[in-house]
Amino acid sequence: MERTQVHEADVLIIGAGGAGLRAAIAAKEAGARVAVVCKSLLGKAHTVMAEGGIAASLGNVDARDDWKTHFKDTMFGGKYVNDWRAAELHAKEAAAEVIQLERWGALFDRTDDGKILQRRFGGHTYPRLAHVGDRTGLELIRTLEDTAVSKKVDVYMEYTITRLVIDNGRVVGAVGYKRDNGETVAFRAPAVIIATGGAGKIYTVNSNSWEGTGDGQVLALRAGAELSDMEFVQFHPTGMVWPLSVRGILVTEAVRGEGGLLTNSKGERFMQRYDPERMELSTRDVVARAIFTEVREGRGSPHGGAFLAINHKPANFVRQKLPSMYTQFMAFADVDITKEPMEVFPTTHYAMGGIRVDAETCATRIPGLYAAGEAATGLHGANRLGGNSLSDLLVFGRRAGVSAVAYANANQAGPLTDEAIAAAEQEMNAPLQRQSGETAFEVLEELGSLMMEEVGVFRTAESLGRAKERLAALRERARNVRASGTRTYNPGWHAAIQIEGMVALAQAIAASALMRTESRGAHTRVDYPKYDDNLQRVNTVSHDDGSGLHVEFRERAPLPEHLAELIEKVPA
Amino acid sequence: MSDSTTTDEKVLQLVVNRGEAGDERGQDVTYEIPRVKGMVVLDAVLYAQGHQDQDLAVRWNCKAGKCGSCAAEINGYPRLLCKTRVEDLPADKPVRVQPMQTFTRIKDLVTDVSWNYEMNKQIPPFTPREDKEWRWQQRDVERAQEMRKCIECFLCQDVCHVIRYQRSNKPKFAGPRFFVRTAGLDYHPMDALDRAEFLKKEAGIEMCNVTRCCTDVCPEHIQITDNAIIPAKERIVDQFHDPVKKAVKGT
Ligand SMILES: Cc1cc2nc3c(=O)[nH]c(=O)nc-3n(C[C@H](O)[C@H](O)[C@H](O)COP(=O)(O)OP(=O)(O)OC[C@H]3O[C@@H](n4cnc5c(N)ncnc54)[C@H](O)[C@@H]3O)c2cc1C
Numbered sequence: 011m012e013r014t015q016v017h018e019a020d021v022l023i024i025g026a027g028g029a030g031l032r033a034a035i036a037a038k039e040a041g042a043r044v045a046v047v048c049k050s051l052l053g054k055a056h057t058v059m060a061e062g063g064i065a066a067s068l069g070n071v072d073a074r075d076d077w078k079t080h081f082k083d084t085m086f087g088g089k090y091v092n093d094w095r096a097a098e099l100h101a102k103e104a105a106a107e108v109i110q111l112e113r114w115g116a117l118f119d120r121t122d123d124g125k126i127l128q129r130r131f132g133g134h135t136y137p138r139l140a141h142v143g144d145r146t147g148l149e150l151i152r153t154l155e156d157t158a159v160s161k162k163v164d165v166y167m168e169y170t171i172t173r174l175v176i177d178n179g180r181v182v183g184a185v186g187y188k189r190d191n192g193e194t195v196a197f198r199a200p201a202v203i204i205a206t207g208g209a210g211k212i213y214t215v216n217s218n219s220w221e222g223t224g225d226g227q228v229l230a231l232r233a234g235a236e237l238s239d240m241e242f243v244q245f246h247p248t249g250m251v252w253p254l255s256v257r258g259i260l261v262t263e264a265v266r267g268e269g270g271l272l273t274n275s276k277g278e279r280f281m282q283r284y285d286p287e288r289m290e291l292s293t294r295d296v297v298a299r300a301i302f303t304e305v306r307e308g309r310g311s312p313h314g315g316a317f318l319a320i321n322h323k324p325a326n327f328v329r330q331k332l333p334s335m336y337t338q339f340m341a342f343a344d345v346d347i348t349k350e351p352m353e354v355f356p357t358t359h360y361a362m363g364g365i366r367v368d369a370e371t372c373a374t375r376i377p378g379l380y381a382a383g384e385a386a387t388g389l390h391g392a393n394r395l396g397g398n399s400l401s402d403l404l405v406f407g408r409r410a411g412v413s414a415v416a417y418a419n420a421n422q423a424g425p426l427t428d429e430a431i432a433a434a435e436q437e438m439n440a441p442l443q444r445q446s447g448e449t450a451f452e453v454l455e456e457l458g459s460l461m462m463e464e465v466g467v468f469r470t471a472e473s474l475g476r477a478k479e480r481l482a483a484l485r486e487r488a489r490n491v492r493a494s495g496t497r498t499y500n501p502g503w504h505a506a507i508q509i510e511g512m513v514a515l516a517q518a519i520a521a522s523a524l525m526r527t528e529s530r531g532a533h534t535r536v537d538y539p540k541y542d543d544n545l546q547r548v549n550t551v552s553h554d555d556g557s558g559l560h561v562e563f564r565e566r567a568p569l570p571e572h573l574a575e576l577i578e579k580v581p582a
Numbered sequence: 583m584s585d586s587t588t589t590d591e592k593v594l595q596l597v598v599n600r601g602e603a604g605d606e607r608g609q610d611v612t613y614e615i616p617r618v619k620g621m622v623v624l625d626a627v628l629y630a631q632g633h634q635d636q637d638l639a640v641r642w643n644c645k646a647g648k649c650g651s652c653a654a655e656i657n658g659y660p661r662l663l664c665k666t667r668v669e670d671l672p673a674d675k676p677v678r679v680q681p682m683q684t685f686t687r688i689k690d691l692v693t694d695v696s697w698n699y700e701m702n703k704q705i706p707p708f709t710p711r712e713d714k715e716w717r718w719q720q721r722d723v724e725r726a727q728e729m730r731k732c733i734e735c736f737l738c739q740d741v742c743h744v745i746r747y748q749r750s751n752k753p754k755f756a757g758p759r760f761f762v763r764t765a766g767l768d769y770h771p772m773d774a775l776d777r778a779e780f781l782k783k784e785a786g787i788e789m790c791n792v793t794r795c796c797t798d799v800c801p802e803h804i805q806i807t808d809n810a811i812i813p814a815k816e817r818i819v820d821q822f823h824d825p826v827k828k829a830v831k832g833t
Pocket residue numbers: 024025026027028029030047048049050055056057058059060061062063064065146147169170171172186205206207208217218219221225226260359360382383384385396397398399400401403
């Protein structure tokens with residue numbers, strides 16, 4: 011075996027979405043040697059798809075807004091199982107991060123008096139989302155990318171990490187492969203930040219990009235870190251329904267933010283029945299359940315969704331405010347949204363759960379290992395508000411970068427041994443060496459439909475019990491998949507390496523969902539339709555000490571007084 | 583995708599030009615793909631990958647026309663695989679897909695686009711002015727916002743004859759994508775730099791002879807030639823005092 015080249019850094023950042031790039035800039039500014047690795051080309055991370063905006067209480071459109079209201083909205087949206095410290099830091103720091111982005115060159119849409127324009131979104135009391143039409147994620151990632159490039163951050167594109175290396179209880183580096191030629195690669199660093207994004211690809215119908223396979227959560231779980239709140243999977247109420255090819259692609263909430271109306275086949279504005287106060291701008295969990303229910307009760311649109319109309323607004327307005335929705339429907343569905351309504355149905359969108367971290371530092375329980383962005387958890391509780399993810403990436407990306415540098419300054423890099431690299435390589439090669447077995451694509455197809463059927467918008471003890479059994483069998487199959495061909499740019503092999511981890515995450519989602527015997531936020535138990543106050547105080551925690559997955563409840567510290575007084579209404 | 587009401591009985595012949603690194607010519611491989619109403623070419627390629635050749639290499643991320651990863655040439659024309667509907671292509675012949683021809687092949691439909699990333703590093707970065715408040719009107723940023731819509735698919739780079747037929751021009755010609763990016767910076771209301779000299783010297787903008795092919799292929803409909811390249815050329819002429827051009831323009 012040829013000796014693998016080992017790259018050295020003070021801080022290794024896995025992921026080049028908003029969280030990873032913001033962390034990289036912070037770490038570089040703090041003087042560290044930074045290495046960023048990403049599975050795709052730079053600038054292609056899932057963040058690029060974000061549309062509607064970034065939430066921050068700038069108060070440019072409504073001066074009454076402030077961090078306290080943002081905090082309150084985030085906690086209410088998350089149904090009070092959020093990590094309150096994360097929600098507090100986020101609400102306080104988001105505005106400065108948006109302004110920082112502008113200082114780095116981002117060009118947000120403007121108010122009449124020349125400030126950053128903010129739009130309404132579900133669950134936000136005031137217009138709060140800074141945006142650029144409906145391509146905010148592109149603006150965010152390009153600005154961060156350009157800034158990181160100008161600061162000479164080293165980026166390793168199309169490198170996939172498959173293993174974290176742990177020595178003596180602390181992280182010492184990571185091993186993976188290069189996509190183009192399949193070579194094994196290794197990184198040695200005292201501090202590692204996971205910023206690998208979400209796991210929507212576990213479900214067949216989803217809005218996520220190819221990369222959303224939950225790699226970071228899997229890396230952390232295997233390294234001995236904890237995951238939390240895995241039962242909370244956000245189904246965005248408005249995904250495209252038709253044609254099949256684009257089923258699940260997101261229809262941004264900005265459509266409703268700009269005045270879009272939801273109706274059923276009888277022409278009723280059905281949100282009246284589910285949330286008469288907030289109507290279309292209710293939180294995502296409520297709107298998703300509403301659309302699902304309308305369709306199930308026979309009031310769906312021709313292709314099994316609800317109608318979403320924006321054609322009562324002037325055509326020019328629609329094209330200016332929602333340009334990519336306009337093209338998306340024109341190009342893929344032959345629907346002119348300035349003239350006719352869209353058809354929409356819930357789509358798997360976002361993982362509220364993820365790697366359990368300390369809010370201040372983004373540290374996991376493994377020394378040297380940090381996590382930020384969608385891969386981490388805490389801020390959003392049981393349901394994320396639209397726009398709160400992009401701000402999450404910036405606030406906690408920066409914090410992770412700063413804390414990782416502090417750790418790297420205080421600790422030497424540990425030993426990354428040839429044995430550890432060889433073990434990781436052996437594991438990668440296994441699927442190519444098998445002479446028989448299914449492909450990962452077959453297992454993935456079944457995983458996706460199983461999760462849709464049993465662990466979707468509506469769950470019961472029975473469905474989750476079935477999921478548990480089916481997933482255990484699937485895990486066995488995932489362990490034995492076979493890939494053909496060589497190690498050069500081989501998608502079948504890539505899928506084979508990651509499929510078992512995806513099943514493991516699905517198991518954590520199903521097991522956590524089974525434990526939470528109540529309905530809260532995005533987690534709806536048909537057999538337990540109400541809130542259970544006892545379960546408001548706890549979060550699920552998943553970990554695997556090598557003997558299999560364990561899920562338990564862990565109690566949260568109570569809200570301190572200065573935050574408790576901000577929250578007037580506790581949900582019924 | 584086996585909804586019987588949506589699949590017409592016909593089968594799509596998908597021809598993929600496959601090959602390893604170094605094999606620029608490649609080999610055409612034909613796949614029979616069930617036609618599904620509304621399907622895009624990327625669906626067909628992924629079907630072939632999922633059901634026949636697992637190791638068929640293709641770059642894609644969003645499958646929603648937003649990330650610019652899936653650029654290739656469909657029936658010889660540079661396009662996004664995920665934004666090209668099969669129904670919009672001639673039904674009476676196979677759909678043939680080949681990698682972008684301006685870049686060297688890594689494998690199958692995947693090419694080495696690293697040159698673009700190197701070129702990007704040379705552009706003088708955003709440099710904010712210090713003498714001005716961070717306030718401006720929407721109309722002041724629309725020009726820059728048009729440039730910033732770019733999803734970096736590199737289709738414009740692929741089609742541009744300056745590098746397509748003479749790859750050796752690459753070190754001295756930045757290509758339309760980076761004329762667009764530079765314009766985005768120059769049009770920024772707070773940017774303090776003037777990149778005309780960079781465009782003339784390092785970026786080789788004068789090698790462009792305004793054929794507009796880049797504009798034709800841009801999936802974001804950025805008016806690359808009219809709104810990025812021509813204004814830059816005019817500025818260069820003005821700044822570097824070209825007497826002939828000045829006379830022609832009558833200024
Ligand atoms: C269509 C859509 C619209 C959205 N709109 C909004 C919005 O308007 N507002 C909002 O706040 N949120 C929005 N979201 C959510 C938000 O975009 C995401 O939650 C967020 O971008 C995630 O960013 P991230 O930095 O955590 O990860 P990502 O952007 O997903 O980046 C992950 C990175 O990790 C890398 N990676 C993954 N695994 C590995 C590995 N094994 N080895 C190496 N690298 C790896 C990837 O290559 C990538 O670079 C939207 C989401 C979608 C899908």
